Amino acid sequence: MPSSASPSSQPTAPTHALPTPFDSASCTLITQGAEAFLYRTSFLPHPSTPSSSAGNCALKHRPSKPYRHAVLDKRLTRARILAEARVLVRCRREGVPVPAVLGLDWEEGWVALEWVEGVTVRRGVDEFVNEGRGEEGEEGLGDRKKEREATLRDLMIRIGRAVGRLHAIDVVHGDLTTSNLMLRPPSSSSGVVRQSGSTSPDASVPITTLAGDIVLIDFGLAAQNALDEDKAVDLYVLERAFGSTHPYAERFLDSMLAGYGDSYKGARVVLRRLEDVRMRGRKKSMLG
Numbered sequence: 001m002p003s004s005a006s007p008s009s010q011p012t013a014p015t016h017a018l019p020t021p022f023d024s025a026s027c028t029l030i031t032q033g034a035e036a037f038l039y040r041t042s043f044l045p046h047p048s049t050p051s052s053s054a055g056n057c058a059l060k061h062r063p064s065k066p067y068r069h070a071v072l073d074k075r076l077t078r079a080r081i082l083a084e085a086r087v088l089v090r091c092r093r094e095g096v097p098v099p100a101v102l103g104l105d106w107e108e109g110w111v112a113l114e115w116v117e118g119v120t121v122r123r124g125v126d127e128f129v130n131e132g133r134g135e136e137g138e139e140g141l142g143d144r145k146k147e148r149e150a151t152l153r154d155l156m157i158r159i160g161r162a163v164g165r166l167h168a169i170d171v172v173h174g175d176l177t178t179s180n181l182m183l184r185p186p187s188s189s190s191g192v193v194r195q196s197g198s199t200s201p202d203a204s205v206p207i208t209t210l211a212g213d214i215v216l217i218d219f220g221l222a223a224q225n226a227l228d229e230d231k232a233v234d235l236y237v238l239e240r241a242f243g244s245t246h247p248y249a250e251r252f253l254d255s256m257l258a259g260y261g262d263s264y265k266g267a268r269v270v271l272r273r274l275e276d277v278r279m280r281g282r283k284k285s286m287l288g
């Protein structure tokens with residue numbers, strides 16, 4: 001979903017009522033979409049869980065909509081929160097890179113997720129490409145340019161593999177955009193990839209590498225028991241997202257598909273399906 005407060009804007013104090021038991025002193029608003037508010041807050045583990053699990057968490061709040069019928073509203077919120085949490089729990093169990101579910105309350109309309117360090121792929125690619133822009137056209141920088149292209153290709157391969165791991169367990173994401181993919185730095189001590197949303201995000205440190213693991217987030221529209229056709233549509237949505245938000249990176253989409261194609265047994269069949277989906281998409285856009 002498009003967010004009206006982008007993750008790149010400075011985190012702000014919450015302006016909306018927070019769900020119980022959270023308070024504004026401990027929550028920072030990260031983004032605000034049409035359906036959900038995303039806060040960073042701290043998670044206090046239950047006495048039975050290891051204290052190492054204490055730390056930042058992402059609080060996703062789906063506030064009630066006053067224009068919806070109250071009973072329907074509660075039912076919808078509950079269904080969305082449960083659906084998202086169920087898919088995430090299943091993904092975690094099967095080793096798909098997604099944040100852990102730490103807790104939820106459908107009456108209050110929230111789910112707490114493990115905080116993923118790093119930046120969204122959208123932000124990472126944008127900043128990486130902008131960083132390199134000054135170098136283009138300059139003499140003697142041919143090798144640097146090649147290096148940057150290789151870095152982008154490598155990222156695309158990792159994205160394809162991450163989506164492949166999801167599809168391998170017959171789950172489709174339903175909203176594969178570059179804002180719903182996060183790039184988690186290999187180790188926070190390396191300090192090369194800036195940590196978005198850390199307690200003091202340093203906006204002046206440029207993103208100079210796209211190293212790290214891809215973590216899939218935002219499973220509000222995900223579905224289980226997916227068919228090849230659903231998986232192909234998932235890939236098509238991602239291709240389109242790259243085309244509209246990162247036209248420069250669009251030329252590396254073949255690497256994303258190569259990473260996907262090698263990631264699980266049924267992937268090649270899905271890639272063939274993708275060609276049909278693209279064809280239908282083209283026909284539709286020609287007809288208007």
Ligand SMILES: Nc1ncnc2c1ncn2[C@@H]1O[C@H](COP(=O)(O)OP(=O)(O)OP(=O)(O)O)[C@@H](O)[C@H]1O
Nearest residue numbers: 001007033035036038058099114115116179218220
């Ligand atoms: N677990 C997390 N760790 C760190 N940042 C997160 C996490 N989950 C979400 N974010 C940040 O918050 C932004 C919005 O989150 P998300 O995509 O889940 O919400 P949304 O698009 O508003 O949701 P929905 O479409 O389900 O209503 C992400 O793009 C990302 O920047």
Ligand SMILES: [Mg+2]
Nearest residue numbers: 001179180218
């Ligand atoms: Mg999102």
